[in-house]
Amino acid sequence: MQDTRASQKDAYALILEAIDSHIYKPGDRLVESELAERFGVSRTPIREALQRLETQSLLTRDGRSLIVASLDHSQLSELYVVRGELEGLAARLAARHAAPEEVKVLRDMLEADQKLVGDPKAMSRANRRFHKQIHLASHNRFLVQQLDLVHRSMALLATTSIAAEGRGAETLREHAAIVKAIENGDGDAAYKALRDHISQAFVTRLKLDAEAVEAAE
Structure with missing residues (x-):
């Protein structure tokens, strides 16, 4: 259980840092499989991290895809x-x-x-x-x-x-x-x-x- 929680936290922090450092910019599409391969994390914690980021309005839906949100x-x-x-x-x-x-x-x-x-x-x-x-x-x-x-x-x-x-x-x-x-x-x-x-x-x-x-x- 502790390892799972750590993976969730790491996946969230890794994606957030990538957005913060503009590796992923507003409008960029985030794909579970690509993120998992990039960060060396399984897809489950990546999926949960993406859901958390969407809840925080840092990601938004474009059809079925999740993209980095932008500010008007x-x-x-x-x-x-x-x-x-x-x-x-x-x-x-x-x-x-x-x-x-x-x-x-x-x-x-x-x-x-x-x-x-x-x-x-x-x-x-x-x-x-x-x-x-x-x-x-x-x-x-x-x-x-x-x-x-x-x-x-x-x-x-x-x-x-x-x-x-x-x-x-x-x-x-x-x-x-x-x-x-x-x-x-x-x-x-x-x-x-x-x-x-x-x-x-x-x-x-x-x-x-x-x-x-x-x-x-």
């Missing part, structure tokens, strides 16, 4: 509104509760991430690590759980806003302002800095989407 404009706007509020709250709580060691980790991330500017994929991974560290520094397990759900839905975005020209450097400057506010124990400033950061990311994404539509016409 309204869903994207709703997601960013929720993300901004929850991320801002996490920063506010981190300013109150983060241990000095947690702040040092954030500082070390800022320094290390300077070397990644110009590499959107690496910057995107670093960005997720940075935000996750702030979530953990909030010391509120229920908030962390909700933010995990939000970031799971972010995996449905086909591209990262960090790929926009100049956005990598801007992201690091915004991260620095967030860390400074947390380090100073200024909850209001931390909330505002993180909300502004999410807002700018949303603006950048909207511009990228508009450019993609224009290019397709």
Whole structure:
């Protein structure tokens, strides 16, 4: 029984990671047999993982096939509104509760991430690590759980806003302002800095989407 549960968890995590890293993008069809062969897992846990992902709206039906879901404009706007509020709250709580060691980790991330500017994929991974560290520094397990759900839905975005020209450097400057506010124990400033950061990311994404539509016409 334990081995079965472990396989189910592994299959779910493997598929979710593949979506998050854009190996599978919105609109891509997921086939049980292909996934089982790719990940070296039997078809039963793959099937159960796909059912779980469908329940979470990360996958959707296209006839009899399951495909990676996509977000329309309204869903994207709703997601960013929720993300901004929850991320801002996490920063506010981190300013109150983060241990000095947690702040040092954030500082070390800022320094290390300077070397990644110009590499959107690496910057995107670093960005997720940075935000996750702030979530953990909030010391509120229920908030962390909700933010995990939000970031799971972010995996449905086909591209990262960090790929926009100049956005990598801007992201690091915004991260620095967030860390400074947390380090100073200024909850209001931390909330505002993180909300502004999410807002700018949303603006950048909207511009990228508009450019993609224009290019397709």
